[in-house]
Amino acid sequence: MLDDLDRRLLRQLQAEPTLTAAELGQRAGVSALKATRRLGRLHERGILKGQHAVIDWRALGYAVAVSLRITLDKTHARAFDEFLDTARGIAEVTEIQTFLGRVDVRLCVIARDMAHYQQIYRKQILALPHMADIEALMTVATLRDDESLPL
């Protein structure tokens, strides 16, 4: 598995993804060369999968974000597949998760304003197949969102 150095490097990288291998090495107390090799190996092992740019949808004019918690009618064998396939076709859906629990699926939906949200909700969300129940949580503020692992 991982040793202490791997963990130190990944911790630093999670905290500041734009650091160079030399800077990461310095913070983890090793040479740039050693840091580069270690990170390369973490890549090869599929542990370090890459980096993704983060978009602030608010800056693009999407002021509304809603978590839709959906329960599906599981008497249909293909309820999940058909629901997910259709949900993928809605441009304003930014995340799709499936769960074991009281809720089956969560969709994250963004909209420019409440009128736009209402339009997406009525025309596209309510048209999704096999829904038994739907609940909405509207995001007021995001206090933490870094997806970092407690390494």
Add this chain to the structure above:
Amino acid sequence: MIDLDDIDRAILRALVRDATQSAVALSGRIGLSQPATWRRVKRLRDTGILVGQRVSLDAAKLGFGVTVFLGIKLATKGRVSLDDFERAVTAIPEVQLVEHVLGLYDYRLRVVARDLADFERVLRRRVMTLPGVGDVEANVLLSEERRPGPL
């Protein structure tokens, strides 16, 4: 708010897929000169649309086999209790996301754990002991996909 054209959208899509690609690779992909590409990326950063990048790690390979989404209702409300709750919940290392929401719950959390036993430990020792915590609902994540959104 700024208006994006198709090239800006292509840049955003490319950087969301891979934020570490070189300026040469990015400009080649979208068919612009390097300086022109750089100017556009800089503009996307300066206007707050691109807000940084995130390291993507394979949580399962790092020993984090369980992700749980929690809905939390506060038992007591008032400004002081919100502040106390928010300060305490954002300090839990296993909590990756904290959202203040409107609806059935007051907060939405994303929690990682090594396994279900580890999750139970986090739930009992860290979440259920939060100041003001009331009803808690847990849904265990089975699958997840990030969509490009309205780009």
